[in-house]
Amino acid sequence: MGFHNIEEINNIVSTIPFIDVLEEFKQVGIFLEGKTSVNLEGLNESLNFDVQISPQYPLKSHDSEAIKFINKDLIPYNHVMGDGSICIHTLHSPKLKQKLLADFESLKAWIEKYYINKNIDSHYEHIIINEQPFDDIYYSYQFTDVDYSFSKGEFGQVDLTPLSNGIYKKKPISNFLIKSFQPLKKTIKINSKWSEYYMNFEVKNIGLFLFLEDVPAFHNRFAFSNWLELENYIPTDFLQFLYDFQKRNKKHKNTFLPIFFGYKTVENEIHWISTLVKINEIPTIGIPVIDSKGVKLKGQWESKLINRKINWAITRNSSYKYLFGRGTFCDKITNARILIIGVGAIGSMVAKTLVKCGAKNISIVDYDVKEPENVCRSEYNFSNGLYDKTFELIKTLQENSPFVNVNFHNNNEYFESFIKAFHKDKEAKKEYEKSLNQFDIVFNCSTDSDLMFVLDQLKLSTDLINLSITNHAKDLVCAFYPNIYNYVQNQFINILDNDVNDLYNPTGCWSPTFKASYNNISLLTQYTLKEINRKYEENKPKDNFTLSINSENNTNIKFTQY
Template identity: 65%
Template sequence: MKIIDEFSKDGDIIRGKVLLQHIEGLNNNLEFEVVIYPQYPFKHNESETIKFVNKDLVHYNHVMKNGEICIHTLHSSKLKQKLIADFESLRAWVEKYYINKENDSHYEHIVIEEQPFEGVYYSYQFTDVEYFFTKGEFGVINLIPFSTGIYKGKGILNSLVKSFLPYTKGISIDSKWNNFYMNLEAKHYGLFLFLGDVPALYNRFAFSNWLEFKNCIPKEFLDLLNKHRLKSKKNKSTLLPIFFGYNIPNGKIHWISAIVKLNDMPIKAVPVKNDKGIKIKGKWEGQLLNKKITWAITIIGVGAIGSIVAKTLVKCGAKNIDLVDYDLKEPENICRSEYEFINGFCDKTDELVKILNETSPFVKVKYANEEYFSYIKALYKLRKVKSNYENFLNNYDIVFNCSADSDLMYVLDDLELNTDLINLSITNHAKDLVCAFYPNIYRFVQTQFISILDNDVDDLYNPTGCWSPTFKASYNDINLLVQYALKQINFIYQENKPKNNFTLSTTFENNLEIKLTRY
């Protein structure tokens, strides 16, 4: 590797350019613009904060539309070690995808540039049908609006696809939802067109304007679209969703959707996914954390572990909980957490606030300031910022970090805190859980995961998309260990025991056994 443009600061960002050469099989040297963000060597949420960009490589695998190479490397708090790992990852990308032109065994979604339509997001949930679509087939889709929420900070309307009505066949093809959903009224409709082929540039970037569809859409479908346009001529604001179906390698069908205003045709991409009263005494003053039940608690990271912790605390009587997470809840990742399908696409914190309020009429639950957690990795060494962050966390009596974010773990351990900070992490397949108390969190957790526990990172779950793989585990696997850990934490507080770190490990020799190891 050779530096061809010296690295220099551009505001808070560092920019430079490198040349990759002398790699076996590489006939032409490759230039990459390098962009380093202030959080480096830490990630920003789950995104790497070093970018390698070459817009001429956009047609290769794992390259974003702006030419950014898609890489994911392991956590390291050491700058030199992380730089070496990231440049080695770039070299590995060149060898695997540029030189050898390899294809991944798991399917990845095409990239859709999601946008709100007139300030609102729309999502549509599909499931299987007993029908074989043929190329060029089109018709009407019946839609059930079933929930609203907040998605990326804006409103979202979630709908289910109830049935397909092919234009010339006079039949209704029902989706395989259960009776609860199928008995709901279909109040809206859309049009569908089964393309067969993927409507995407390089099979990765979804078409974003009508001209890209010009060789895909038959005249008969355009005639149908025009017929609906003429019907709605008096109402210029009539919205019509259009769904384009295509085959994917495993024999299944995927759909993407676009919203059009019938008298104005821009495409906007959308994501395709009680009279007695309740007495407080006895019923809602639970035993968990005993007399500390009125403590102010915040939970950082409300995925599988965090959402289970939050709901358990509320069911056991916690009354003041703040939630922190930047992520979105999608219907396909609800099976191991406390989220619900009926709420559709939405921000995790928005839905969990709703769920916790529905769980207890006495809890005060809200979002904490997520901005602290987004930018602290870049700014935590600045004395004033660090002090503000410490004061923010010290307003709570207990902080649960369930984020599985090693970078954030490192930063939190470096703060001067008066609050009780508890970190909960699990290994792949949820064979083990690690509970660590501040100020001995980061090093302890890293040692457990790297040197002591059996954490098989070669067998992670690859989601349908180009992002970091995640652990394999069911709701039962995770909940078993989280509930055991909360019971042990409760015991520590109730009996005023030393806050020693511990691990929980499961074995299945003759029967299920859970071993608790204190440190």
């Protein structure tokens, strides 16, 4: 029994003005297959397509359309897969007729844009590589930008540092970062632009690199599959380099060696792809040199590539541009030197959100330790056990971005006690002002009214932002320096309904704390950061504001700006 109404599909396709049905659709296994011809203005002759419809149709199959238009003669054109199928994307519709018409319209649009007008996309489309596991293990290599311009034919060594191992497509995977490049004929080391944390990782593996400049692919899209196809791309001195490397490392003959090939994409951007070979299986052979008379020259050999399949590993461009390409905060925040005072529930969320949104330079200060009961409403993990908050949070932030430098602020453990003890001392006060003014933005998330009072007494040029939350996370108060203390106190005492009786009392004689779930706190904190980002991005006045959750229906958030 078929999945589709074949008669209905044939009727719908036959009504499309620019389509001639050459072969009506019929059931072939689980698919429907037919043949159509497209006739459009601008075509010298009609284009024929084999059409294959999957049983999911009109729904998608994963992220792909469940219909294929196939013409292998069109492979040289943009957005055509290796099997000749046209890459199309249309809007969702569960209605068969609506979806069919939309998909054929999408085919028409492709023909007009890429076949007739021969348009070229401004964005880069990765070449298609058949990434394979080796000995049943995948290997991946992530790279980022470097401050260096590679020359065509330049080659040398790559320093690699391991990341965590994991599971990829149900198989084990070993992950690595490219830490640096060392060109053979130069004494420099070209470091990748990772954060200090990742650049301090120990080099435990090496690879080799060759900058090709040109794309090693057919039609600039389909990566070569045989080493002989690289014959006109690889210089003889690199082949000799491979031979010498193999000779020096005979005792490691079964070790996998990644060889990276670099080429230019749009705007001279460099992309790297990698093949893996065993050292004793480097795909070269020594050929004796023969003079003009056909005589072999004694002791003279040259290396040549041999007929062997290329085994492509996985590479990913994880540069800042791509890692945060789907959305960051504005440059005034991501490029700012940021200090976060207090990294409990609110502070840890602020820190992690800033890092997830592209912040590059964060310092934190807190005297407290993470206890098990802190885990449920902050960015800490139970698996780490008891931990100083600052140490665990720094670890978490570094794991979330390879581009953020995270530091302890001066006198991290004693900051709060010292600044309160010496805030009336003129010299000490100047030192604290100097210490804070080195930052562009300071978030005070300590929920400590005493500390808020002291900070408000300082002469600051930095943007000091105070975030405070009421019990049950009914309200969040965001205040900008100066006059933070009076504003916040007035909100909590005279304006907002802050229940100070129904607090959470932990075991022992610790101070009671406000009640609120991770969801409650996160909702208000994320909304607040969104508004702060808007103010910086649009150069809006930094006016104080409150966010309040409607206590009657617990749905609406009221935004009040002062």
